[in-house]
Amino acid sequence: MAYTESRGKFYRGRYRNPPGVRPKWGTVSENLNGEPFFRKTDALRAAQNKEAEMHRLANEWQGPVPDPPVPFGEWLRMLQAQRRARGERDLTAGAITLQEWVETKWLPAQDLAVLSIRNYRQHLRNRILPTFGHRPLYTLTDFEEINLWEKQLRTRYMDNTVSNTRSLLTTLLNDARDAGLVDVNAAARRRRRGKVAEQRKGRTKKVREWLTPLQVLLLAERCAALTGRDDDFVMWITDAWCGLRWGELMAVRGDRIRDGKLIVDAQLIELDQRHLLSDPKDGSFRNDDPRFFGALDLPPFLEALLRRQIERRRRLECHCDGLCGAGRFLFLAQEGGHIRHRNYSEFPWRAACHGKAPESGPERPVLVDMAYGWPGVELKPAWRAVEGADWTPPRGRGQPRWDLPVIDAHVLPCPNRKCGARPGEECRSVNGLPKRQPHAGRLTAAVEQGHVRERRLATWLPIKAGLTPHGLRHSLRVWMDEDRIPEVAKLDRLGHSMPGIGGTYAHVSESMRQELVEKLQQRWETALRQRARMSATSTVAVLRDLLVSQTQISAPVRLPIVSQPAERTTDPRG
Known part of the structure; x- marks a missing residue:
């Protein structure tokens, strides 16, 4: 029978070990939190619980007890061997915590892509x-507890994030059940439970936005105008006409453009604030290797745009620590580093695509x-967006x-003797620092x-609300559908395998490739002519050079997706 012993200011409990274990009496001197027992009743209750557990284990023992007696750890291993021999699950194996099991057993055993492990x-x-x-x-057996946890997550996260989290927990408990650590998978979804209407809405296909070739050209022009770099124009035209994923676009290098083809053999992923060069998603190499897809x-x-970009970027390399391969990437940030997806989504993508300035506060x-x-x-x-038909320029501090006229004072030299700024130079103060405003005399x-x-004030209207960079990949698929390109050629361009028996017998021929190239060229020429009819020039140098080649330009037309010039008293919202 369990009993207690006084040990100065504290107490400890003693309990009887199973037969065949040495010593005969075990000791418990701390609670589950690692604190000593200050009260005799707490020590006695803990000893009684341990003795009840030992009694339960002793009842599972079959056959003669060990002689001579063995330590409790060895006796427990012998009991586990008996359970396995009887085809039973080890009831003590699930005592390991979820965190310890995941970090020491489950995660190290997974053979997944770097991005999957990161997610x-x-x-x-x-x-x-x-x-x-x-x-x-072994305590993760309550279905209602996990359902409540998921319901609470949905108040803080997007549905897609919560669904992926629940699926991962389901996978974890499935593997734990297969390993004999739990009896049931409490995270598995039970069918026909919950609000059917909400579930159907959740299963509704998400609308994927896409652009026409003209819209892509306008989007690329806006991005380049905001950043002041031709690189952004070439980057998004390449992305749309090639159907690249973000990581594949960032990994484009000059030496991968050969004989009129672009070889896609890598993607650049962001991992722990660093960039790593890895294989394309799902091994979707486009390199003319018979095992993969065509270049x-x-x-x-x-090809002409990319050749021009190669010449401009010939001497520029990234400044990484080498994980990215330190190659001559065609699309880098202005300072030479890699472009981060999150940063680019804020600026210039949001302003160019959605027509909203990337500033905090009011829209x-x-x-x-x-x-x-x-x-x-x-x-x-x-200026802030305002409602109503009548509008006047905002006033106030x-x-x-x-709305006021612009004085081009920089075309003249500054008459101030202490400044002496020449034409094109900014005025300077007495201490030599640039001034925000020219001197009064100038x-x-x-x-x-x-x-x-x-x-000539105007605002940009949205090109397509809700569009993401991945939407350009969807756009290419729509263009190919409209041009009636064979299914096998479309999938090959996007790096997707053709399912079923059709994938066994379908092949991409040279005539299919040539037809696709001709259709894509026609779409570009049509988009460029449409853009030339809007305006014969552009603030983006590379597009301005392309527009010069358009000799027949019709009268300007107004389209609802582009900037609308406004008079001084016109609503600046466009």
Whole structure:
């Protein structure tokens, strides 16, 4: 029978070990939190619980007891061997916590792509382990508890994130059940439970936005206008006409363009604030290897654009630590590093695609000055969006006066002797620092000589709300569908395998490739002609050179997806 002993200020409990175990009496001197027993009743209750557990284990023993007696750990291993021999599950195996099992057993055994492991770690670190990580596996048996946890997650995260987290927990408990650590998978979804209407809405196919070739051209032009770099224009035209994923686009290198083809043999992924070069998603190599897919045939216009980009980027390399391969990537950030997806989505993508300035606070449309040419030069900070038909320029402290005429004072030298700025240079203060505004004498002289002009204010309307960079890959698929390209050629271009028996007998012929190239070239030429009819010039140098080749330009037309010039008293929201 269990009893207690006084040990100074504390107590400890003694309990009887099973037969064949030495010593005959076991000791418990701490609670589950590792704290000593200050009260005799707590020590006695703990000893009684341990003795009840020993009695249950002793009842499972079959056959003669060990003689001579053995330590309890060895006796327990012998009992586990008896259970396995009888085909039973080891009831003590599930005592390991979920976190310890995942980190020491489950994750190291997974053979997955780097991105998959990263996503698993994020789900575990942020949502699963904070709730269940400290729990022994055998305690994760309550279906209602896990359903309540999922319901609470849906109040804080997107549905897709919660579904992926629940699926990962289901996979974990499935593997734990197969390993004999739990009896049931409490995370498995039970059919026909919950609100049927909500479930059907959740299963509704998500709308995937796509663009026409003209919209892609306008989007690429806007991105390049915002960043002031031709690279962005070439980058998005390449992405749309080749159907690349983001990582594959970032991994494009000059030496992968050969004989009018683009070889896709890598993707650049972001992992722990670093960039790593790895195989394309699902091994979708496009390199003309018979085991994979064909290299991407480039339309003549796109090959010329990429050759131009190679010449411009010939001497520029990334400044990584070598994990990316330190190659000559065609699309890098201005400072030479790699472009981060999250940063680019905020700027310039959101402004170019959605027509919203990437600023905190109230919503602001992208405000531009069309006097410099299409699509305009962005004015910062933009005015706030307002409702109503009647509109007047905002007034007040801190409000920019974009509605006032512009004085081009920099075309003249500064008459201030202490400044002495030459034409094209900014005025400087007495301490030599640049001034935000030219000196008064320089402004007066510019006004007297007529160097004053009106701004042509306009705002950008959205090209396609909700579009993501991956939508350009969907766009290419729509174009190929409209052009009636054979299914096998479409899948080959996108790096997808053709399912079923059709994938065994279908092959991509040279005539299919040539037809696809011709159709893509025609779509580019049509989009360029449509863009030329809007405006014969552009603030983006590479597009301006392309528009020069358009000799027949019709009268300008107004389309609802592009900037609309406005008078000074016109609503700047467009």
